[in-house]
Amino acid sequence: MTDSKQTSLTSRAWAELFLLGFVWGGVFLAARLALNEVGVLTAVAHRTFWAALILWCVVLLKRQKLPTGLRVWGAFLGMGLLNNIIPFTLLNWSQLYIESGLASIFNATTAIFGVLVAAFFFVDEKLTKRKVIGVSVGFLGVATTIGLENITRLDLTSLAQLAALGATLSYAFAGVWARKRLIGMPPEMAAAGMLTMSSVVALPLAWMVDGPFRMDLMPVTWIALIYYASIATAGAYLLYYRVLAMAGSGNLMLVTLLIPPFAILLGALVLDETLPANAFAGFALLSLGLVILDGRLVTRIFKPSTQ
Numbered sequence: 001m002t003d004s005k006q007t008s009l010t011s012r013a014w015a016e017l018f019l020l021g022f023v024w025g026g027v028f029l030a031a032r033l034a035l036n037e038v039g040v041l042t043a044v045a046h047r048t049f050w051a052a053l054i055l056w057c058v059v060l061l062k063r064q065k066l067p068t069g070l071r072v073w074g075a076f077l078g079m080g081l082l083n084n085i086i087p088f089t090l091l092n093w094s095q096l097y098i099e100s101g102l103a104s105i106f107n108a109t110t111a112i113f114g115v116l117v118a119a120f121f122f123v124d125e126k127l128t129k130r131k132v133i134g135v136s137v138g139f140l141g142v143a144t145t146i147g148l149e150n151i152t153r154l155d156l157t158s159l160a161q162l163a164a165l166g167a168t169l170s171y172a173f174a175g176v177w178a179r180k181r182l183i184g185m186p187p188e189m190a191a192a193g194m195l196t197m198s199s200v201v202a203l204p205l206a207w208m209v210d211g212p213f214r215m216d217l218m219p220v221t222w223i224a225l226i227y228y229a230s231i232a233t234a235g236a237y238l239l240y241y242r243v244l245a246m247a248g249s250g251n252l253m254l255v256t257l258l259i260p261p262f263a264i265l266l267g268a269l270v271l272d273e274t275l276p277a278n279a280f281a282g283f284a285l286l287s288l289g290l291v292i293l294d295g296r297l298v299t300r301i302f303k304p305s306t307q
Contacts, residue, residue, distance in 0.1 A: 009247055009251050010246070010247075012246070013246045013247040016242065016243050017243055017247065017251070017252070017255055018258060019239065020236060020239050020240060020243055020255050020258075021255050021258025021259050021261075021262055022258075022262045023231060023232055023235065023236050023239065024232060024236055024255070024262075025104065025258070025259045025260070025261070025262025025263040025265075025266060026227065026231075026262065026263075026266060027228065027232045027263075028091075028095065028100035028101070028103055028107075028266070028267065029224075029263065029266040029267060029271065030224040030225075030227045030228040030232060031043060031091070031092055031100070031224070031228060032095050032100045032267075032271060033220055033221065033223075033224040033270075034046075034221055034224040034225050034228060035092060035095060035096060037217055037218060037221045038210070038214070038217070038221065039206065039209065039210030039211075040089060040092040040093050040096070040210070041089060041202060041205055041206035041209050041210050042206045042210045042213065043088075043225070043228070044084070044085065044088045044092060044198075044202045044206065045199065045202040045203050045205075045206040045213075046225045046228065046229055047084075047088060047225075047228050047229045047233050048080070048084055048085075048198040048202050048229075048233075049195075049199040049202070049203060049229070050225075050226075050229035050230060050233075050234075051195050051229045051230065051233035051234040051237075052192060052195035052196045052198070052234075054229075054230055054234035054235075055188060055191050055195060055234050055237065056192050056196070058192070058234075058238065059186075059189055059192050062188065064186055064188065064189050066189075067189065072185075072193070073193065073197065075177075075181035075182055076182075076193035076194050076196065076197040077197040077200075077201075078177050078181065079174060079178060079181070079182060079190070079193075079194040079197075080194045080196075080197040080200075080201065081198075081201065082170050082171075082173050082177055083170070083171060083174035083177075083178075083194060084194065084195065084202075085198055085201055085202060086166075086167070086170040087166075087167035087168070087170045087171050087174075088167075090163040090164065090166050090167040090170070091103055091107065091164055091167045093160070093163055094106075094160040094163040094164040094167070096160070097156045097157055097159070097160035098157060098160045098161060098164070099267055099271075099273040099274075099275055100266070100267040100271065100273065101260065101263050101264035101266075101267040101268070101273055101275050101279075102145070102275055103164050103263075104259055104262075104264065105145055105264075105279060105283045105286065106142070106161060106164035106165055106167075106168065107164065107168055107259065108168075108256050108259065108260055108283070108286055108287075108290070109138065109142055109165060109168045109286065110168040110171045110172060110256065111138075111253055111256050111293060112135055112138035112139065112142075112168075112286075112289060112290070113168050113169045113171070113172035114171070114172040114175050115127070115135055115293060116135060116172070117169075117172040117173055117175070117176055118172075119131070121176045122176075122179070130292060131293060133292055134289045134290070134291075134292035134293035135289065135293070136289070137285055137286075137288050137289035137292060138285070138289030138290065138293070139289075140285050140289075141282045141283065141284070141285030141286030141287075141288070141289055142165070142282065142286065143282075144278055144281050144282035144285055145161075145278060145279050145281075145282025145283065145286070146158070146161050146282070147276070147278050178190070187237070187241040191234075191237040191238075195233070195234075240252075243255075250294060253290065253293075253294055254294075256290060257287050257290060260283055
């Protein structure tokens with residue numbers, strides 16, 4: 001696994017980056033379709049359980065050594081809670097009351113929260129002037145997306161938007177947890193272990209809250225769940241680490257900007273969703289904040305000419 005930054009992307013890396021954006025953009029549509037027939041926690045249980053099985057097959061095919069220590073499985077449990085159970089549950093619940101495309105826009109704030117949380121926990125992730133500006137612009141985008149009328153009132157719509165933001169904050173803490181507890185772990189093993197412990201939590205919790213699992217679901221629900229678990233979770237994790245190795249973490253952050261357009265388009269085509277103008281204005285500001293955080297375009301603009 002590499003953490004390096006690259007300033008250029010090959011055509012293959014661009015193609016796989018767009019593919020990852022499309023796959024994760026489809027998560028929001030798949031989740032919303034599944035939620036028409038299954039409960040919030042049941043959807044999470046399906047996603048984590050089937051994805052874990054697929055990734056363990058990959059681990060076994062690669063003949064990777066299975067971890068046995070309680071400490072590493074405790075790390076998997078913490079990662080599963082922060083990166084799966086909490087954010088998946090909050091995002092699923094939020095989509096019962098807000099559009100799938102809008103949930104994807106809030107999901108893009110993961111990088112904004114990630115910068116703040118990393119600065120709090122790691123001495124080498126200090127907040128620079130550029131980061132402060134990027135975070136500030138990003139939060140202005142969040143406020144614009146929510147809308148003044150929703151900031152000042154407390155109803156299911158505003159709570160759903162806050163839940164979506166809570167999911168991204170959990171993702172940010174998951175990044176810190178991974179750096180502290182799972183450094184050096186093969187990515188397939190880390191993902192399989194995390195999803196396994198997520199399933200250990202999600203399966204009984206879903207059974208208690210949503211009731212026994214049903215098998216008499218409509219075909220569209222099964223298709224959504226299969227996509228949700230196999231392609232958008234197991235497959236996406238593998239593709240994520242592939243692009244990370246190919247393009248570096250700096251370029252990989254671009255996927256955050258690619259997910260909402262795909263999610264918004266799919267929501268409009270399949271669910272007939274329409275978003276208010278403030279959502280698009282907010283996403284534009286959020287995108288600007290992420291570009292400032294990335295820094296490369298800013299450096300290129302203000303770098304003195306050598307000619």
